Amino acid sequence: MKKFFNTLSNIWKIDDLRVRIINTLLFLLIYRIGSFIAIPGVDANAIDSQKTREGILGLLNMFAGGSFSRSSIFALGVMPYISASIVMQLLGIAVPYFQKLQKEGESGRNKINQWTRYLTILITALQAIGYVKSQIPAEAKLFAEPLFTISSIFVLTAGTLFVMWLGEKITDKGIGNGISLIIMVGIIAQLPFGIFSEFTSRISGNGGPIAFLIEIVALVAVVMFTILIVQGTRKIAVQYAKRIVGNKQYGGVRQYIPLKVTAAGVMPIIFAQALMFIPATVASFFPNAASNGFLMAVSDYTSFTHNLIFAILIILFTYFYTAITVNPNQMADDMKKNQGFIPGVKPGATTSEYIDAVISRITLPGSIFLAIVAIIPAIASKLGVNSQFSRFFGGTSLIILVGVVLDTLQQIESHLLMRHYDGLMKTGRIKGRTAIPVAAGTTPPAI
Template identity: 85%
Template sequence: MKKFFTTLSNIWKIEDLRVRITNTFLFLLIYRVGSFVVLPGVDPTSLSTQKGKEGLMGLLNMFAGGSFSRESIFALGVMPYISASIVVQLLGIAVPYFTKLQKEGESGRNKLNQWTRYLTIAITALQAIGYVSSQVSPDAKLIAEPFFTILSVFVLTAGTLFVMWLGEKITDKGIGNGISLIIMVGIIAQLPFAVGSEFATRVNGTGGLFIFVVEIVALIAVVMFTILIVQGTRKIAVQYAKRIVGNKQYGGVRQYIPLKVNAAGVMPIIFAQALMFLPGMVSQFFPSAASSGILIALSDYTSWGHNLLFAILIIIFTYFYTAITVNPNQMADDMKKNGGFIPGVKPGKTTADFIDGVISRITLPGSIFLAIIAIMPAIATVLNVNSQFARFFGGTSLIILVGVVLDTLQQIESHLLMRHYDGLMKTGRIKGRTAIPTVAGTTPPEI
């Protein structure tokens, strides 16, 4: 405990770090206050306390920090920006123009960011129209149509762009990745209500306090398991040739390439989840097909069929996303240019094949573990855990939380070590970050 307070004191002594942390809290406070500002023309007294808290809407509401169900000006949050980032990154694989931009360094990244912003505006406007028509009750509208819809689309689009701007400011003047922190704060904001609801259910209903304590212990165990997956790496030894220039020796040292067990991060779950929402959409647009046994099974996120297909899709997408984000040929070429080689492996294509084989072997257990984490909320729901609390037992939300916290702590520790203070941990170093979609050249996207 003494070391903990000493570390906090050291953090406060570093002026740059102190200013960055203060800025981060202030920007996040602005976001949280804005999430309670209701859309103009909406009667706040008519808002339902349960609307938008189940299924897909519940997941979106969690990422938006409750703004979705409150019909706030920040109701759409940063999800349109995340969607635009994913689209731009996929275009970088399929379209030569975007591939070229990814290789042009800083200027290319600026152009990609500009394309992402334009696409964010278009996606937000479309989602805003759908949100107003499906989520805002006619009884809550104080302004006649179509003026209410037009006004709401402008406000929701401006709200998303403002949240995106806050995220960029946090990244520049704060600590950590701004977009990631905004998503994390939105998720954490739902945790106290979920825990309180589960506690009330257990104490006043079935199970009692003992079952509630067991659930908390299980949640801690799942979080620890998720940290292991996020931080897990396979190190490949690389030897660099020794060169003597004058009286100085260069190279001749052994370093390691850390290959992540889960190089794809949270993206496979996002892609698989998007596909798993299709059966429910088909049922809504084609009521005659809603009685199909297959559609009913796939629409129920607690059924065996749904979770089995969900797990298989996650494994497939993990291999797919790892293949497009980790390039063994480029790694082998860079290693060869810098005079490095893997002991016992010939440089060039043999090295690329060796790295590709290692990635393929470690991706299999990584994808299986990721699938287990993804279906944990469904398992918790089957075990009679409150649906809001069950979402924290795994899935996208938990991986984002763990990855963002580790990334932020890593940056704080870097500031401490750079100024010759002790880090946050006695042994080892905080490493690993969860992928969250941003446009950053050829590097894997960070949410």
């Protein structure tokens, strides 16, 4: 305990770190206050928040910190920005024009950032139309149409852009990655309600306090398992040739290339979830198709069929996303240019093949671990855990929480070590995490 208070004292003594932490807390407070401000012209009392607690709507509501169910001005959160960033990253892989921009340095990154913002506005406007039409009932609208729809689209779009601006300000003037922290705060905001709901359910006779304690222990175990997955790396030794420049010696040391077991991060789960929501969407548009047994099984997130397909998609997307984000040829070329080599492996094409083989071997267990984490919430629901609480047993939300916390703690520790203070731990160092990639030139957030 004394070590903990000494660390807090050291953090407070560093002026720059203290200001950054205070700025971060103030920006996050602004975001949380805004999440309770309803869209102008909406009667908040007439909104049924219960229908946004399940399925894709429940997931979106979690990422938005409850704003989605409250019809807040921040109802769409930062998800349109994340979607636009992912699209821009994929365009950077497939379209030569954007590939060229990525190689133009600062000017290219600025252009990609600008394209990302324009795309964010377009995506937000389209999602705002769908949100107003489907999530706000007629009895909750205080304005006549089409004035209400038009004004709400402008308000929701402005709200998302403001949240995006808050995230950028946190990154510049705060600690950690702003977009990641905003998503994390939205997820954590739902945790007390989930715990209270589960505690009330258990105490009222459904298992008693012992069952609740067992669930808490299980949650801690799942969090520890997720940390191991996020932190897991395979180090490849690299030897650099010795060079003498004047009176100084350069190189001649052995370093390591850390290849993460889950290099794709949370993206495979996001892509797989997007595909798994298609059957439910089809069923909502075609009532006759909803009676199809297979379609109903795929739409039920607790069914064996749904989770089997979900796990297979995660494994496939993990290989796909790792293949497009990790380039063994470029790594081999960079080593060759810097006169580095892997002991026992020839430089050039042989090195590229060796790195590719290592990545292929570690991606399989990484993808299986991601699939297990993704289906744990469904298993928890089958075992009787409340749906609001079961989401924290795995899936996208837990990986984001673990990743963002590790990344923020790693930045705080870096500030401490630069000022010659002890780190946050007695032994070892906190390592960063795999973030959700965004458009080139921006700091990657974690969704």
